[in-house]
Amino acid sequence: MFASLRLRAVQSPIIPVIADLIRSCPGTLSLGQGIVGYNPPPAALAQIEQFLAEPTNHRYQSVAGIPPLVARIIEKLTAENGLVFGGSDEPRVMVTAGGNNAFIAAVLAIADPGDEIILPTPYYFNHEMAIVMANAHPVLVPTDADYQLDVAALRAAITPRTRAIITVSPNNPSGAVYPEATLRAVNALCAEHGLWHISDEAYEAFTYEGAIHFSPGSIPGSDAHTISLYSMSKAYGFASWRVGWMVFPQKLASALRKIQDTLIICPPVISQFAALGALTTDADYLRGHLRDLTAVRAIVRRALTALETAGIAEIPVAQGAFYFLLRLRAGQTPLTSLEIATRLIREHGVAVIPGSAFGLNQGGHLRVAYGALSCESATEGIGRLVRGLHAIAD
8 A cells, every 4th residue: 555646746855854864974063954043032931821821721722823812913914014904804814833834724725636836946845745735736937046036937837727826035945035026026917817926924034134025915905815924933933833824815714714624623722822922022032033143144154155266156145034045056066966965964964955855956956054053053064064065076
């Protein structure tokens, strides 16, 4: 007996593959998984006492999330993202068990088997996996040399079976931040062709060098066709707590309630209490961590510049998230990106994620993550990477 044909068509998740390699090579420094190195704010942990004080909190709660958290999310989205809520309809917000839960729920709500969803490459691997699991077809559209969207190419990819266009900004895996004008153009393209615009904004807090995050859901009239996805995992150090949320057009409410009730019944309530505390924490919490992360980013960028100078790799502009997606120059090595990543772990004690996991199968691409690093570990880890790529290229 075998797994379903549908699941056999889904790529294996790369993070566990790299994690197994790391475990087999003690002492490896990871520049792989996309997490931050700091913990949730104290206000989040303080809310656990509030959760435990009421015995009924151990029972199932609202499928869309506990009302105080939903209300706080709406306040946040209104003040920080420019989204507009109001009228007699129920709130268009659903709390989810992280951003991945929100994404697959969105795909299940809008797509039937055989439908097409346009996915710019490089893509976030779990997005591509979710589309295939739903028996839909990911239509891959390349980005430019700096991993920026090509709106003309997105338009050309639309067919009668197209149901949505996905954007991720700030981007995982490239670190690219899409300009407001580009996101407005994609949103208008979706409106013109009757498509959904799924906007993944999990890294909204992480921008650098003057880059500004823009939420397409703030565009007047976009609430009819825009699905916006958010996550607590990154900015608030909430990776294992599994809390995110989605903002959706009201016409999808019934479908999403069916999906949510089937997948998880309700988001983890103890995590929702912690999220409520986190969202009321002082802004200095985030500012301090972002300041530290910016210092780590500078160390990594300076070291990667040496690879550019040596003609080994190109480092496209990355003004967001906590990634650099480097591109090995043609002719440097005949190895695949997975083979390079494997050698870096086994021979040089440093882990990165191969570009093949993100749909980059031509040439050597490697995603370097620095969100969990300190200045000290960044210096050591990126030093190992630079030395390892020099050795592999020789």
